[in-house]
Amino acid sequence: MDMVEFTPTPEQYGWTFGGASPLLEVSPGTTMRLWTEDAYCGLLTRSTDKASELLRGDLNPQTGPFFVTGAEPGDTLALHFVEVQPARDWGVSTLIPLFGGLTNTVLAPTLNEPLPELTWIYQADLSKRTVLFEALSGEIAIELPLEPMLGTVGLAPSMREARTSLVPGAFGGNMDSPDVKAGATVYLGVNVPGALFSVGDGHYRQGEGESCGCAVEGAMNVTLIVDLIKGGAPAWPRIEHDDALMTVGSGRPLDDAWRISQVEMIAWLNSAYGLDRLDAYQLLSQISECPIANVVDTSFSATTKVRKRFLPAGGDRFGGIHERLRSQGRQLL
C-alpha cells in the first residue's frame, strides 16, 4: 500500500474546488498523511485578533487538489478517514460581520447594523480530549469534548465550474458536517479526469448547524485512504460509518437541502437494498435522523442519516468498500 505525506506551503493552499492544478498524483489505494491549516490560515491566535484585519479575504485554505490515477467522470471517489487529529493545542472561533446564521448577511441583506466582530480562543487538552469555551463577557468557562472533523472535503465540480472553498454543493466542499470524521468513508461522484479532490477546514468540534458560521477551527493531521470505484457516481455526497449511512444535500433554503439528502438516500436504499422508492420514503419517515450540517454558508447543508440496524441484512454498498477500508485503516493506527 502506497503512503504519501504532504504538508502544503501557504503558496500551495487551494482556495477553490476546480480551477486549480493538482499538487500530486496518487493511485487508488494510497494512504495519505496530510496536514490542513485552519480556516483563518493560522493568523488568528488571540481573542484581540480580528479576521477583517489579519486576513486579506482569503478564508478556508484547502490541502489539495490531488489527481487520482484513473478517475474518470461518472466514477465514485471513496475517501476513507482513518485519523483526524488536532495539530495544535488551541482552536479559534469568530463572529464575522455579515456572516453567520443569526445575522443579516451578504446574501440575505437587511438594513440593520451588523453584529460586532469577536474572537474566541479555545485551549485544547489533547490528553483529556477537551476544548475550553471561555465567555468573553463574564467568567463562564465550559469544558467540551474534542470531536475532530473536517468541514470541507470535495472534488472539482461539473459544468466547468470552479467554486470557492466556502461553498458546499454536489461536489462536496464546505458541507460542515460533523459526520466527516475518523472512521467515515465519503463517496463523491467524479466530474473531471483525476477527480481533483481537496480536504481542509478542520474543526476541533462543531454544533449542528454551525450557528455563527465558525466552529472551533484548528489545524489538523489527517490520515486518509484514497480509493476509486469505477462508475456508480452518486448525485450528491454520501458518507458511511460503521453503524450508519448518510447523504448530504446542499442548497437554499434549508428545506431543499433536506429534500436533496432524502431523495439521494431513497436512491441509495433502492439500489443497495432493493427497497421500492415509495417504501423507502415510508421507511425514512420512521427512521431518518436529520442533523443539520450548516445554515451559514452561501449554500446550506442538511444530512439524512440512517442507522444500519434499521436496514435489511445484506445490501450492496459500493461493494463493501467501507468495511475493507476500515479494516485497512485500523492497521494503520
Next chain:
Amino acid sequence: MDMVEFTPTPEQYGWTFGGASPLLEVSPGTTMRLWTEDAYCGLLTRSTDKASELLRGDLNPQTGPFFVTGAEPGDTLALHFVEVQPARDWGVSTLIPLFGGLTNTVLAPTLNEPLPELTWIYQADLSKRTVLFEALSGEIAIELPLEPMLGTVGLAPSMREARTSLVPGAFGGNMDSPDVKAGATVYLGVNVPGALFSVGDGHYRQGEGESCGCAVEGAMNVTLIVDLIKGGAPAWPRIEHDDALMTVGSGRPLDDAWRISQVEMIAWLNSAYGLDRLDAYQLLSQISECPIANVVDTSFSATTKVRKRFLPAGGDRFGGIHERLRSQGRQLL
C-alpha cells in the same frame, strides 16, 4: 394531587387550537389521564383503506381543550408528560396525495402528477416494544423500536386566531417533535385566559422530519401533570428533558424555523444562566444539536437541543419545575 381521567367522544374531538370551548377546567397540579385518537380518527385499519375515502377531510383530532384555572396571558403553561403509551397493538401510516416532504403540495404546487395514495399498517408488539415495517412492494419487513411521542401539544394562539390542529406555531400545535415524549416537560406561553390546551396525534415512532408527512400513527394513553408558572411566557415552545433543553421554532422556509429555535434558545441561556447573548451564540455554534421535527406541515418545525452537561452548573429553569414534576411523575408509575 388532583387526578382527572378523560376520553373524548368523537363529538368532543378538537380540530383547532383556539376557537373551541373548553371541555373541562383543571387546576394547576392536576394529573390527567387522557386518551388520544390517532390522526386518522381510527378509521384506517387495513392497507387497502384510503384516507381520501374514509375521512371527510377532518384529520388530527385533539383531546381538549382544557381550561387551566388561573392561567392568564403572559403566564407559562407547563405540561409534564409522565407516560405516553400506545393504546392499540397496531399503528398506521399513509401517503396522501399533495401532502408530504418529497412531493408537490398545496402550498408548493407544481404541474406534476401527484404521488399515489398508499397505506401501511404497522403491527406493534407492546411487550417487545417494537413496531413492524412491512414493505408494500416485495417481502422486506423490519422491526423498529417503539418510541411513543405526541405530534401535537398546544394552546390557544394569540391575536384572536384559531388554527387547525394540522399546523404548528408559537402556540405549539402540530410540531411533530420526537422530543415530546414521556419524561418531557413542555413550556408554552399563555395567550388567553385558561390557556386552553390540547394534546393529540400520537406516534408510535417517527423519524426526524416526518418525511412523508405521516408517522406510525396510533391512539395513545397519556398521563400528564398540568402546572402553571405565573409570568415568564416564552415566545416559542420550550421542552426540558432530564439531560437536555430544547426550543422548537416553526415557520417557512425551514431555515427560519431553525433561526427561531436558536434565538429562543439564546434567550433561554441568557436568562437562565446569565450567558451574554453573543457568548451564547458562540457556545451554540459548538454544542447545538439540531434535529428537524417536521418538513411536511403547512409550517415546518426545527429543534435546537442543548445537553445540560454542556451548560454551567446551576441555572434557573422556570424555578426547577421540571425536576419537581419529574419526581411527582415517577411516583405515578
Next chain:
Amino acid sequence: MDMVEFTPTPEQYGWTFGGASPLLEVSPGTTMRLWTEDAYCGLLTRSTDKASELLRGDLNPQTGPFFVTGAEPGDTLALHFVEVQPARDWGVSTLIPLFGGLTNTVLAPTLNEPLPELTWIYQADLSKRTVLFEALSGEIAIELPLEPMLGTVGLAPSMREARTSLVPGAFGGNMDSPDVKAGATVYLGVNVPGALFSVGDGHYRQGEGESCGCAVEGAMNVTLIVDLIKGGAPAWPRIEHDDALMTVGSGRPLDDAWRISQVEMIAWLNSAYGLDRLDAYQLLSQISECPIANVVDTSFSATTKVRKRFLPAGGDRFGGIHERLRSQGRQLL
C-alpha cells in the same frame, strides 16, 4: 338594486377573517358604500407619533364581516370595486421594529438590533390626485400620484380557522396587492355559509412588495357590488380588470407564493379558454407579468397577471360577471 351604507364604530372593527359574527346580511347584487379606517386605527397623525405607544397591538381593523345571503361552501364570491376613494387629506406610514422586508422580524429573527421606529405623514391633494413624500432627514420632498387600493379583502377561511387581519392566504386577507382597486372584480372561494367577507387596509398608494411593511395608509370610502356565483370556487384569490386577469398566491418563501399564483392561473386559462395545462405553462413563460404584492406580512403574496389581449378571443370567465358588474358600477359614478 339594493344599496347599503355602513361605517363601523371602533367596537365593530373586525380583527380576523373568520371567528367573528356578521355585522349585516346582504343579498347578492347589493351595492355597499363602506368606510374603512386606516391600519393604525387612525391614531397616528403626526411624524412624532409612534405606533408602539398609541396602539395596543391591534392593527389593521376591518370593515365587516358581512353575511352574503345564499353563499355556501364551494361557491364563488365576487366583489366588484366601483370606487376606492381617500376619506382624508393625509396618509401615514411607519417603520415598526421587527416588521418589514429589510429587517430582522419575529418570524425570521436575528441577533441584530432592530431598526428604529419612525413615522412619515403624507399630505394628500385630492384635487391634484397626489400624495407628498417628505424625507425625515434632509429637505427632499417628492409628489407621487394617488393610486388608491385596498390592502385587505377576504372571507372566512376553511378548516374552522380564524386568521388575523395581518395575514394573507387562500381566503384573501392582507394580500397588499395594488391590483385591488377601483374597476377590479375579486373572486374568492366561499368556505362557510354566508362567506363572511370583510375589507380594509386602504392604501393611498403602495410600491410592489410594500418594502417596509407599510404603504401610505389611509381611511377610505369604498363602493362595491357584492355578487355570488354558485359553485366554481377558485382555490386562490383571482382578480379581473378590464384588460387583465390576475391570481394571487400567498405563502413562504416568496417563490412558493409565485408558484401558487402561476398554477392557479394555469387552472384558470385551462378552464376558461380550453388551453392545455402544458401549453398554458409555455404561454405564461412568455406573457406573465409578476408584480410582487408583499414580502413583509407573515405570509408573502405574489401576483401572476396576464393581459387579455394575449389570450384567445372568447373565453368564459365566471360567465362574464366582470363585464356585467363593471357596467353596473359605471352607472353608480
Next chain:
Amino acid sequence: MDMVEFTPTPEQYGWTFGGASPLLEVSPGTTMRLWTEDAYCGLLTRSTDKASELLRGDLNPQTGPFFVTGAEPGDTLALHFVEVQPARDWGVSTLIPLFGGLTNTVLAPTLNEPLPELTWIYQADLSKRTVLFEALSGEIAIELPLEPMLGTVGLAPSMREARTSLVPGAFGGNMDSPDVKAGATVYLGVNVPGALFSVGDGHYRQGEGESCGCAVEGAMNVTLIVDLIKGGAPAWPRIEHDDALMTVGSGRPLDDAWRISQVEMIAWLNSAYGLDRLDAYQLLSQISECPIANVVDTSFSATTKVRKRFLPAGGDRFGGIHERLRSQGRQLL
C-alpha cells in the same frame, strides 16, 4: 470611436463566467457588433426535436469573454445596448424534464414523475414585430409582440470562481431580466483585470419569471458600447433606462433575491441622490416596481425598478454615462 464585429465559431462559445481566456481585447468606448447563438446552440429547429437528444448537456453558449483594456477590480463596467435584433425568423422554447418553475428540479427534488419533454417553435415576423405562439394541443395560436432582450450579460466572478452560464449572481450572468434590452445600460462591478465580460441567451420575448425555464429563445445581432468607470463598483448588477433605474438581485429563495435588489437600490439612491437610507426604504415602499426576472435557474433573480420621475431632480448616476452612451448609440442607428 472603435468598432469591432465578432461572431463566434462553435469552438469559441463561452460556457462559463470566469475561467476562460478572452477572445479579444477592446478599449473603453468601443462599439461592438456581436452575434449570439440561442441557448440550444441552434440545434432545435422543429417541434419534434428534443434537447435531451440533440444537445450534449451544453446549454447557453456565450459570446465572449472580452478583455476590457484598463479594467481593474473595483471598477465599474458599463455596457450600453444599442440594438438587440433577432438574427432569425423563428425562435424556440422547450419543456426540459427537471427544469423550470412549476416542476420538481435537481435542486428541489421530489419523488414525482418529471414533466414530459416538449418543444414549441415560434415563427417570428420581423416586419410586424411579432412571434406566434402555437399550442401543441388544439388549434390555439396567439400573436405576441416581439420584445428582444438578452438573458445573460456578465463578467468574471470574484473569489477565483468560474460559474456556468446557466446561473446568475453578483457578476450578472443568467439573470433573464426583460430589462436588458435595447436602450439599457448595464453596470457591473469588475472582479478581475480586464473584466472578462460575455453576453448571450437572446430572447425574442419573455414573461416575468420565465415560468417554464425557457423564453422564446433565438439568435441575436447585438450592438453595444463598452465603457469603463474607474472605481464605484456596485455590489450587484444595476441597469439604467431613460426612464428608470433597476437593480437585480439573485439568490434563493426568491425573497432573498428581492432583498438584495432592494438594499442595492437603497445604496444607489443614497449615493446618487443623498437620500438617507431609511428615507429611501420608506420611499421604495411606495414607488418600487418589482418584476420577477427568473424563478427557474439555479439561483433566482428579482428586480427593483424605480421610475426616474419619482426621484429628486439631479442626482449623479455614474457621472451621467447613460445619457452620453444613449446619445452615442442613437447615432449608430
